Amino acid sequence: xxxxxxxxxxxxxxxxxxxxxxxxxxxxxxxxxxxxxxxxxxxxxxxxxxxxxxxxxxxxxxxxxxxxxxxxxx
Amino acid sequence: xxxxxxxxxxxxxxxxxxxxxxxxxxxxxxxxxxxxxxxxxxxxxxxxxxxxxxxxxxxxxxxxxxxxxxxxxxxxxxxxxxxxxxxxxxxxxxxxxxxxxxxxxxxxxxxxxxxxxxxxxxxxxxxxxxxxxxxxxxxxxxxxxxxxxxxxxxxxxxxxxxxxxxxxxxxxxxxxxxxxxxxxxxxxxxxxxxxxxxxxxxxxxxxxxxxxxxxxxxxxxxxxxxxxxxxxxxxxxxxxxxxxxxxxxxxxxxxxxxxxxxxxxxxxxxxxxxxxxxxxxxxxxxxxxxxxxxxxxxxxxxxxxxxxxxxxxxxxxxxxxxxxxxxxxxxxxxxxxxxxxxxxxxxxxxxxxxxxxxxxxxxxxxxxxxxxxxxxxxxxxxxxxxxxxxxxxxxxxxxxxxxxxxxxxxxxxxxxxxxxxxxxxxxxxxxxxxxxxxxxxxxxxxxxxxxxxxxxxxxxxxxxxxxxxxxxxxxxxxxxxxxxxxxxxxxxxxxxxxxxxxxxxxxxxxxxxxxxxxxxxxxxxxxxxxxxxxxxxxxxxxxxxxxxxxxxxxxxxxxxxxxxxxxxxxxxxxxxxxxxxxxxxxxxx
Ligand SMILES: Nc1nc2c(ncn2[C@@H]2O[C@H](COP(=O)(O)OP(=O)(O)OP(=O)(O)O)[C@@H](O)[C@H]2O)c(=O)[nH]1
Numbered sequence: 001x002x003x004x005x006x007x008x009x010x011x012x013x014x015x016x017x018x019x020x021x022x023x024x025x026x027x028x029x030x031x032x033x034x035x036x037x038x039x040x041x042x043x044x045x046x047x048x049x050x051x052x053x054x055x056x057x058x059x060x061x062x063x064x065x066x067x068x069x070x071x072x073x074x
Numbered sequence: 075x076x077x078x079x080x081x082x083x084x085x086x087x088x089x090x091x092x093x094x095x096x097x098x099x100x101x102x103x104x105x106x107x108x109x110x111x112x113x114x115x116x117x118x119x120x121x122x123x124x125x126x127x128x129x130x131x132x133x134x135x136x137x138x139x140x141x142x143x144x145x146x147x148x149x150x151x152x153x154x155x156x157x158x159x160x161x162x163x164x165x166x167x168x169x170x171x172x173x174x175x176x177x178x179x180x181x182x183x184x185x186x187x188x189x190x191x192x193x194x195x196x197x198x199x200x201x202x203x204x205x206x207x208x209x210x211x212x213x214x215x216x217x218x219x220x221x222x223x224x225x226x227x228x229x230x231x232x233x234x235x236x237x238x239x240x241x242x243x244x245x246x247x248x249x250x251x252x253x254x255x256x257x258x259x260x261x262x263x264x265x266x267x268x269x270x271x272x273x274x275x276x277x278x279x280x281x282x283x284x285x286x287x288x289x290x291x292x293x294x295x296x297x298x299x300x301x302x303x304x305x306x307x308x309x310x311x312x313x314x315x316x317x318x319x320x321x322x323x324x325x326x327x328x329x330x331x332x333x334x335x336x337x338x339x340x341x342x343x344x345x346x347x348x349x350x351x352x353x354x355x356x357x358x359x360x361x362x363x364x365x366x367x368x369x370x371x372x373x374x375x376x377x378x379x380x381x382x383x384x385x386x387x388x389x390x391x392x393x394x395x396x397x398x399x400x401x402x403x404x405x406x407x408x409x410x411x412x413x414x415x416x417x418x419x420x421x422x423x424x425x426x427x428x429x430x431x432x433x434x435x436x437x438x439x440x441x442x443x444x445x446x447x448x449x450x451x452x453x454x455x456x457x458x459x460x461x462x463x464x465x466x467x468x469x470x471x472x473x474x475x476x477x478x479x480x481x482x483x484x485x486x487x488x489x490x491x492x493x494x495x496x497x498x499x500x501x502x503x504x505x506x507x508x509x510x511x512x513x514x515x516x517x518x519x520x521x522x523x524x525x526x527x528x529x530x531x532x533x534x535x536x537x538x539x540x541x542x543x544x545x546x547x548x549x550x551x552x553x554x555x556x557x558x559x560x561x562x563x564x565x566x567x568x569x570x571x572x573x574x575x576x577x578x579x580x581x582x583x584x585x586x587x588x589x590x591x592x593x594x595x596x597x598x599x600x601x602x603x604x605x606x607x608x609x610x611x612x613x614x615x616x617x618x619x620x621x622x623x624x625x626x627x628x629x630x631x632x633x634x635x636x637x638x639x640x641x642x643x644x645x646x647x648x649x650x651x652x653x654x655x656x657x658x659x660x661x662x663x
Contacts (some may be wrong), residue, residue, distance in 0.1 A: 022135050023486035029131035029166050029246040042278070045287040046384045049393075051278075051491060052464050058491040060380045065486045 006040040012071035018070035082157035084128030088213040160190040180208040309360030333592035344529025367505040373498035390476030402432030431468040436579035448607040562606030609655035616647035
């Protein structure tokens with residue numbers, strides 16, 4: 001499942017990131033790597049983008065990009 | 075001289091530290107070939123500090139990173155000053171690890187110690203220093219705490235020389251690097267309390283609330299607009315015009331009484347008239363930027379970008395680009411300047427090309443003059459229709475450009491939402507002054523030159539000084555006039571008005587005042603049909619705003635973009651004006 005399947009307030013652990021090379025590199029450099037706990041904080045008023053939180057900071061990301069962040073199956 | 079490279083993540087207080095270290099001893103320019111600001115500053119002629127763009131890493135393919143990397147490799151850097159957010163070391167140290175590749179001494183400045191302390195984070199500085207092989211200095215830049223130590227250390231040249239190759243563990247694998255950081259931090263940091271919901275999270279629940287987000291956003295914009303155009307900026311600007319500029323004119327008239335008429339005309343009508351008409355915008359520009367700096371520093375700007383992203387994406391821009399458009403209704407110059415804060419080069423360029431289509435303040439006097447003469451009773455409706463037309467055309471052109479010249483893949487959009495902060499007054503003032511100074515300097519030089527040229531053209535012909543009817547300008551107007559004939563306003567006077575309107579749109583009105591004389595209203599009523607008048611206004615709305623915009627465009631994006639922007643707008647204005655004239659003539663007969 002991807003991070004987009006989480007509802008606001010739900011948490012998960014990152015499994016892998018795929019897709020656009022730039023996006024992957026950037027997210028990884030920010031510490032969005034395997035095993036990192038991540039939480040979906042909120043959805044924008046129009047439903048996109050969303051705010052996720054990991055390593056203690058908030059990041060806004062479009063759903064289209066966030067789809068590429070796979071979570072570990074619980 | 076020691077060269078120090080200042081590096082860090084975005085929003086960690088880099089600019090604040092840089093300003094403290096170098097004071098007013100700084101020079102701002104652009105890195106060659108890109109629209110990224112280059113700042114250099116000096117401490118006492120002993121240390122040169124180069125402020126590099128805020129970045130998270132060195133290898134994620136952005137212009138900012140390329141610049142930083144190249145400078146570290148080729149810029150004869152003696153020491154890297156790496157500023158980090160002490161309250162968020164985990165992520166910040168990733169860049170630090172990468173910086174170690176360059177084998178230069180690193181001074182690790184732990185900023186935001188006040189925030190870290192409030193969060194109950196205790197850091198063992200010595201241990202951190204030995205573990206990473208760097209010099210560690212804790213500071214609070216915005217409070218000025220610890221800044222002197224950084225200064226002293228840099229001046230003394232007494233930093234660690236790079237220790238042996240084994241003191242760090244940078245690999246190409248992000249996972250490894252983060253594991254190493256976590257290991258180090260586990261030994262170095264003691265966290266005393268676990269935070270519950272922070273105030274920031276509560277603010278976000280309101281500010282980003284499904285129903286409240288947009289009304290609040292509009293309210294904030296409204297307040298900034300009122301501040302700029304009604305409460306503070308405009309009144310100051312009027313006062314400047316009324317007292318200072320007029321005072322200077324009166325003074326000069328007195329002084330130049332006995333000099334030859336051409337000289338006093340050059341000074342008063344040409345230079346003071348031209349430069350003065352631009353100078354009066356300074357308070358407006360500064361008021362607007364004070365408001366914008368406030369939004370930036372408080373942390374709200376990133377939220378505005380967040381809620382506007384979905385809408386802006388339709389015309390190929392990201393949420394952050396919304397801000398310049400709003401500013402554009404006030405004045406195009408600061409609007410283009412504020413496009414600097416956008417992430418990608420494509421966004422900056424597309425925004426700068428579209429923003430002039432927002433109807434700025436200066437076009438209002440032209441609408442007002444024509445609407446009262448040709449559409450009495452419907453002035454507001456006519457004016458409002460022009461504003462709407464500007465927005466509609468911007469959307470169409472945005473769609474066009476998105477699918478043609480800027481047809482690149484959408485950049486992934488990720489922005490960090492910084493924590494909310496109460497902006498520091500000192501920082502706000504510095505930022506605002508910085509913008510004001512830039513406006514004065516760059517727009518000032520071009521305006522100065524143009525004023526002299528226009529004055530010359532409107533007062534001379536080959537036989538020497540003459541009246542306006544037979545001046546170069548009148549001839550020039552006669553040459554251009556046929557271009558406007560298909561839209562019903564092909565007189566040399568309107569051609570000249572439009573031409574001189576490039577100085578500033580208000581000049582369209584004042585030029586007409588000069589060339590038609592005192593009986594302006596009656597003569598205009600005979601020169602234009604209502605349909606021609608409206609298509610003239612459409613032309614005024616859409617053609618290149620003014621010389622200051624051209625100057626800013628050149629400063630920010632270079633000659634090619636400047637030329638493109640000027641010509642596309644001239645063409646666009648002509649086409650739309652032509653359509654409006656001919657279609658309404660057909661319909662209304
Ligand atoms: N509480 C606190 N706030 C700080 C400190 N240093 C800077 N700030 C604030 O942090 C915000 C960001 O500071 P800047 O100096 O603009 O940060 P920057 O790193 O230059 O940011 P970019 O220009 O986006 O790269 C400002 O609102 C500062 O007032 C500090 O030591 N403590």
